[in-house]
Amino acid sequence: MGIQLIKAGITDFMIFERAAEIGGTWRDNTYPGVACDVSSHMYSFSFEPNPNWSRMFSPQAEILEYLKNCVKKYELTPFIKYNANITGAEFDERNSSWNIHIQSGEIITARTLINGMGPLNRAVIPHIKGIESFAGKTFHSSDWNHSFEMEGKRVAVIGTGASAIQIVPSIAQKVKSLYLFQRTAPWVLPKLDRNMSKFEKKLFRFLPFTQKFYRYLIYWVLESTAMGLVINPKWTKILENISLRHLKKSVPDLELRKKLTPKYTLGCKRILLSNDYYLALGLPHSHVITEGIERVEGNSIVTKDGNHFEADAIVFGTGFNAAEYPKEFVVKGLNGKLLSDEWKQGPEAYLGTTVKNFPNLFFIVGPNTGLGHNSMIFMIESQVNYIVQCILNLRENAYKYMDVRDAVQENYNAELQKKLEHTVWNTGCVSWYQTSTGKNTSIYPGFTFQFWKRMKKLKKEDFEWVK
Numbered sequence: 001m002g003i004q005l006i007k008a009g010i011t012d013f014m015i016f017e018r019a020a021e022i023g024g025t026w027r028d029n030t031y032p033g034v035a036c037d038v039s040s041h042m043y044s045f046s047f048e049p050n051p052n053w054s055r056m057f058s059p060q061a062e063i064l065e066y067l068k069n070c071v072k073k074y075e076l077t078p079f080i081k082y083n084a085n086i087t088g089a090e091f092d093e094r095n096s097s098w099n100i101h102i103q104s105g106e107i108i109t110a111r112t113l114i115n116g117m118g119p120l121n122r123a124v125i126p127h128i129k130g131i132e133s134f135a136g137k138t139f140h141s142s143d144w145n146h147s148f149e150m151e152g153k154r155v156a157v158i159g160t161g162a163s164a165i166q167i168v169p170s171i172a173q174k175v176k177s178l179y180l181f182q183r184t185a186p187w188v189l190p191k192l193d194r195n196m197s198k199f200e201k202k203l204f205r206f207l208p209f210t211q212k213f214y215r216y217l218i219y220w221v222l223e224s225t226a227m228g229l230v231i232n233p234k235w236t237k238i239l240e241n242i243s244l245r246h247l248k249k250s251v252p253d254l255e256l257r258k259k260l261t262p263k264y265t266l267g268c269k270r271i272l273l274s275n276d277y278y279l280a281l282g283l284p285h286s287h288v289i290t291e292g293i294e295r296v297e298g299n300s301i302v303t304k305d306g307n308h309f310e311a312d313a314i315v316f317g318t319g320f321n322a323a324e325y326p327k328e329f330v331v332k333g334l335n336g337k338l339l340s341d342e343w344k345q346g347p348e349a350y351l352g353t354t355v356k357n358f359p360n361l362f363f364i365v366g367p368n369t370g371l372g373h374n375s376m377i378f379m380i381e382s383q384v385n386y387i388v389q390c391i392l393n394l395r396e397n398a399y400k401y402m403d404v405r406d407a408v409q410e411n412y413n414a415e416l417q418k419k420l421e422h423t424v425w426n427t428g429c430v431s432w433y434q435t436s437t438g439k440n441t442s443i444y445p446g447f448t449f450q451f452w453k454r455m456k457k458l459k460k461e462d463f464e465w466v467k
């Protein structure tokens, strides 16, 4: 957003970051094995190709480095205020501006407010009876305890999502015992990961169009997987068969294979990629526990069937709260309307970007912009392009504010929820895409090029423009 504002000639803006450095997801998640699961050549900005990605799916440190290089190259540092946790904001209709509150007590006034708080950074840690008295260490995947030595330890991992399947193979060879507590067996596909060759890197550097072509190729391959997700869930059978073959090849033990066989339609929860997850679970000291956890007692995890599993550490691979609105973040729009009230039934926006009665407020990765098959950076760039158009319109026409029309937002969401009904995300599983009442507020139920097309040109008539 910062880069595109500068490119559009808008330089009176400020980025507030609660941490002491940039990086978001790629600053916070430092667990062993952390890497992207969308190929790096696609999981990067379209305007900033990196010919030096070391692998098809590069590790966290490289992605963080890439983001830091962007800040440097586009001279963003003077625009960023660190250690500035925004606690809320209210719209002042008289001055048509947002009063934005920083935890330090400072109040900043701005014509436009853009919420880029990120989808996956509010860790979910389940409350387990007795956990406070656990004798060992406990930590969440996004807050890794690097001082805890894994070697020779008994480690319990709770959860089988995208982080856990990267953690498990990375620690399995080091630990004395590995206990994986599994509620749901995920669908795991082979990861087409490999080192990028010296030749490829040279080719991309000297003939940039070849990297562009490579990116297109990856984009369309990923986009084609959405056919099963959004058009007909039955088509995901092809991927289910690939995954089952991967499982059969990696896990000869029939009992373990049965435990690891998913029981929902592929794609309903996030599709996972790994070449070594199943192999790690087949090690003699690895144990997959499918019985629910009842409590923690001393240094043991006790399951509902009364079994005790002694551990030196419990790792929560239990993901993030993506679907619900963070109630502690107080946002007041027109007539003092609270965003938390507007979103009582779950977050809703127009094109995941603007919300009625909250003028000049924009969301990046807002409601229903998440993906199950392609790069979030593609969605982010589409939204950023749209927001820049909105800001330029506000400025050039000296409007006080813009507010999305009620009917426009309502129709869009009715259409979106109707579309969701026929997708794989509505085939009966429970996922982090949903709120506690089961409403899917995270996923965009379409192809990403459809979203891009809708975002390409601002339709002024969708908004009320107040002079």
Ligand SMILES: Cc1cc2nc3c(=O)[nH]c(=O)nc-3n(C[C@H](O)[C@H](O)[C@H](O)COP(=O)(O)OP(=O)(O)OC[C@H]3O[C@@H](n4cnc5c(N)ncnc54)[C@H](O)[C@@H]3O)c2cc1C
Pocket: 016, 017, 018, 019, 022, 023, 024, 025, 026, 029, 034, 035, 036, 037, 038, 043, 084, 085, 086, 087, 116, 117, 118, 119, 120, 121, 163, 364, 365, 374, 375, 376, 377
């Ligand atoms: C382990 C992991 C792997 C992932 N891999 C992929 C992948 O391969 N492909 C993909 O498409 N997506 C992936 N994602 C999703 C990923 O979150 C997005 O792709 C992308 O990083 C989102 O960027 P963002 O800037 O919107 O949010 P974030 O990266 O979360 O950044 C948000 C920033 O806002 C700051 N912030 C939040 N609240 C406040 C506040 N109140 N005041 C001030 N600052 C605040 C945060 O500190 C953070 O720095 C992954 C997520 C995780 C957790």
